[in-house]
Amino acid sequence: MDQIINTNTDKEIHTLPLKFIGFLINIAFEWNKSNNNGTTTYEKLLEAINFNRLNEILSNPHCKSHPPYAILLIPLLAELMGKTTKNMLFFLKSGKGHELAKKLRLTSIPSDGWVSNFSTKKKINDETIEEFKKEFINQIFSALNFENVSWDFIMYNARTAIQKLGWRYQRSSKKVFEVKPIEEYMLFIHHLGIIEIILKSLSKDKRENGYSMVNILNLYLLKPIINARTSEQLAGDSKDKDIQEITELEKGVCDATIGNNFEYIDPDWIEEVNRLLAKHMSHLNFMRNNEKFKLAVDEMVLEIFGDCEFKIKAYSTRLGKVVDAIVLYVVCDVTNKIPVLYEIKSPEKYNEYTYLFNWNDVCGKGREQFLRFLENNLKIDWAKTANIKESDGGKVMNVTNGKNSLEFKLNKDETKLTLQINSERTNTYSVIKDNGVITIHKSIKEVSDEEKEKTSAEILLSLLKKARKMLGKQNISMTLFDRGYWNGKIFSQIKKDLKMKFITVGKKTNRLKEWEEKLKGTDFEIKDQRLVAKKRIEGITGYDGRLNMATIEQVCEVKLDGGEVGYVLRRISYITNDHTLSPEEVIETYRKRWRIENFFKELRNYWNIKKFPGLSANAVRIHIALIFISYLLIDQFKKLLGSNFLNATLSQLRDKVFGRIFSKETFEGKAKDIIIGEGITLEELLSKAKDCVKYIKNKKWSEAFWGSDSYVWDLLNSVSPI
Structure with a gap:
């Protein structure tokens, strides 16, 4: 991963060949031209140059006819534009170069000999010239827009940039390169600091079966991106060296191991990271589009197998039957099609039964859950130290602690459970028997429709209060719900x-x-x-x-x-x-609520949201939080890919972007091996360009995304490398 994230480009950028820097400048020009904004020519680029600063470096050497900085800039600009100094001077004398000469503040054009001998005549040492060059290049790069330039864009515009520089090239049929945008995606994630902030909740990098949490998180964020249903399939069955390099895992990790590692992460913390990310993305979208939020609220039923703290018996309208499930409430910004916040609940709108505990495991693994039921549901505080004993062939369960006692008793048909407390108070619970396993539930069939609606409506109100605090009441134009x-x-x-x-x-x-x-x-x-x-x-x-x-x-x-x-x-x-x-506006506005249904459909079909790595509370909560974090990161990354991908689904991104890492497309017959200057191949040129653009972008990504949020920067600066 270090090879992907870290480059030494920042130490070398001003020492790179000027021809190569000229290539990067032309890539930036092509990007700005395609987006109709920013710097598009060398003349406009010079508007960002601080000539006073350049003169300070030269200590203002006396020169009557020409500004000293201009004389030194002429050979530098010549190389950047793919010209000789002589050709550059001829260009400045022509009508096309008049504007550039004006920007350099040249009242007349010096001769070739004057330019060549200027530094010797004025006794400017090599260190000063090097500092001058470094300052000039830094000023240029600070004025160029590389923020959204992708690797694909560099690749497809390389030929145009080369031709603009007038470089000669040879052709051959040699395969050149492979497209690996997934590396750029992982680089983007790390430079936003998301993984570092998540790991802030760890006192140290604990390991389960020898796996680092950094590797586990890298793996988990990649899993939905390249359509791996299991973690073993992702880094194991695929046998893909690129994935192994990114995750630093030579083989797959079983989901049980991932679930165990998740026990070391604070779920409250990772849910806060999701909230923080959603808040910043929402405000960035608001500033970008200047359109108020329309919020839709709805819930989705996620089928789950096995015992889980959040499990309930819920009726799924999608499946048309009662299933073991958790219910996820979501507030979605349908204007920008992103989730704003979510909450895991056990609401009673869909419930026919609420799961309480497993009868077969009361004296075994399910003891803790059974005691939690007694304490939370029945308010029995003496149960923690009580004795639990089965009798009558497993049909009676006695709980005793001194003078206090409980008795649970199954009826003859094992369809109902009766509870008697201290021989006085009596409760009745429903029994569901499946493959010999008896689970106990609270039946709520007798709850009125009015009470069910009240429960769901109260959850709606709670979510809207949080959304209002998060986004600002003045920024929300409408809320939509069924x-x-x-x-x-x-x-x-x-x-x-x-x-x-x-x-x-x-x-x-x-x-x-x-x-x-x-x-x-x-x-x-x-x-x-x-x-x-x-x-x-x-x-x-x-x-x-x-x-x-x-x-x-x-x-x-x-x-x-x-x-x-x-x-x-x-x-x-x-x-x-x-x-x-x-009336038409009301109807058309409400129709946008359907976007949250599309969001649920995408989560089910492409994001493996039902594939929990474990059934502990931590595993479920962290899994859902990471899915939402991944969704938000992909949405932000789509903006870097360009306007063609803004509305792309994850399935489309797999095929058109991330899938290329597996298809091994090398563009044979389309991209040719090009020899530039002194033996620099196109492959080497593009590889170096990729590293440079990464460095330039990485300096801006986190700053542009998080802005001046001191809370985030305090978190990032306080994270110790693991």
């Missing part, structure tokens, strides 16, 4: 306490049906082949004030019995507290 969060009291708090505007889909209550029935044919207008109406409504239980209802009426396709297709006329109503929006 009818699962319908709750009038929460709507009032969103309006009054959070000062936010919202749009949701109307829940088919009797009250809403009354409002829809009051709509007459004359209330509807034809908009985009749909009937649209707007109505001011009031009377939502718990909401103080009026809302706007935008109703759309259109023909929808439905499947009938026997597989036949039928059509029905359907009305959908959208409710909002923003009275300035037209």
Whole structure:
């Protein structure tokens, strides 16, 4: 990894051949020209030169006819532009070079002999000339924009830059190079300091089975990028030397080992790193686009196998059945298509049962979870030191501590569990039996729909409060959520306490049906082949004030019995507290909420979010945090790749960018071996150019991304190398 991250270019950049520096300048010119901004010619480049500073280095040697710095700059510029000094002077005398001569403040053009003998006549020593050259080159590079120049861009524009310098070249059919943008991605990650900040939570680099946490994190951030379903497949089965070099792992690491290593990371810390990254990316997007955030809130059900602290019995609408799962609530910025924050919950909206403990393991591995259930759910503080004993063939469990006692008893059919506390208080729990394993759950079927909605709505309110604090209330224009969060009291708090505007889909209550029935044919207008109406409504239980209802009426396709297709006329109503929006604007704005569904789909299909390395609380939390961190990093990296990749999915990036590390494309027959100057091959030239651009970019990446956030810089500066 050191070979990828660290280069000595910063010590050598001013000593590089001027022809090579001219090549880099032309690459920067091509980049700026393609983006219609910044420096595009040598004339404009000289506007950034501090001539006073250059004169100070020369100690202002007396020269009547010409500025001394200009005389020394002429041969330097000649090499940078691929010319001889004589040709450069001829160029300055021509009409094309008039502007450049003006920038150099030359009232007349000196002769070739005057320029060649100037330093000798004025007794300027070699050290001063070297310092002059170094200052000039540093000023040039500080004025050039390499921020978003990618390795692909250097490669595809090399021929143009070479031809502009007038270099001669020979052609051959030799294979030249391989594209390895994945190295640039890993370099980008490390120079943002993400891994270093994560490792801040470690007191030292603990190892499980000999693996360093730095290597483990490198591996984990790479896994979704190159479509490896398991860590063994990533660095083991692929047998790819490039991956082994990046991760410094000669073989794959089993997920169990990764899960064990995750026990050494503080999950609260890594979730804070994700929040910090999301906050900075959101504010960068806001400054870049000058568009306020539209936030969508929704939850996704992640199926999980085995015992986990976050596991619940949840009904998945996607799978159409009850599954063991964790529920993840997410706030997504649908304007820029990135997640802003998330929270792992055990909400009761999807639940038919809430998982409590494993009956078979109460006296074994599941003892700790069982005791946690007694303490947290039943508020029994004496259970920690209690004795647990099975009886009646495993159908009765007695918990005793002095005078205190509990008795759990399965019924005959093993479908219900009864709890009796101190022979007085009695509770009943549901039993689920699967392949001989008995798990105990709290049944909530009897919980009313109103209570379920209240739970989800309270989670919505909590998330919006965090988002408001994170992004700034003045920067949020709208919040979008579906009818699962319908709750009038929460709507009032969103309006009054959070000062936010919202749009949701109307829940088919009797009250809403009354409002829809009051709509007459004359209330509807034809908009985009749909009937649209707007109505001011009031009377939502718990909401103080009026809302706007935008109703759309259109023909929808439905499947009938026997597989036949039928059509029905359907009305959908959208409710909002923003009275300035037209019905069409309400509907079109709410449609952007679908982007969070696309985000969930991508997480499931391409990011392996359900492939947990372990089932401990740490493993689950850190896995999810790293997935979200990876998603944010890729989104930022896409901006470096250019406008063609801004909306690319991870699957598209694998095929068009990262996949090249496996396809081994060498562009045989397209790229040719080019001999430049004194035996420098194109391969050597591009390799050196890559290192130089990396150095220039790396100096700016972290500074440009984190800005002046002293908290981040304090973290980065306090991290000890591991």
